[in-house]
Amino acid sequence: MAYDNDPLTDEEIAGIEESLEDIKAGRVYSEKEAKKRCWTSMIKCTLLNTLHVQ
Template identity: 80%
Template sequence: MAATTTVCLEPRVKEMLNGLKTHREESYNSVIERIATMAYDSEPLTDSEIKGIEESLKDIKAGRYYSEDEAKKMLGID
């Protein structure tokens, strides 16, 4: 038998969960499990990927980037 936990929800959150039910009799457990499964990232970013993104954002902020048209022209796919 599964363990049971009581959760206190604000009425607006309960209504949101009701709106996410796939059918009227679907349990809140199933709704929450579906949401949690969608939100769970089984392949989170590595430290080097995060560092690369941070470096790219710095380049963008410093104006070191090419427009799509410029990149196409440089690659000869214009």
């Protein structure tokens, strides 16, 4: 397990609090859905970059 001696920043704490609120509200994805969304986003970015370069 990694350990960091530096204290958390206000931004990091806010991000953790926001994530906890999402979890409590049920705004979560299964591992399968998260992978699907990740791949879909990656494919879209690749296609957009390819079209933009041409």
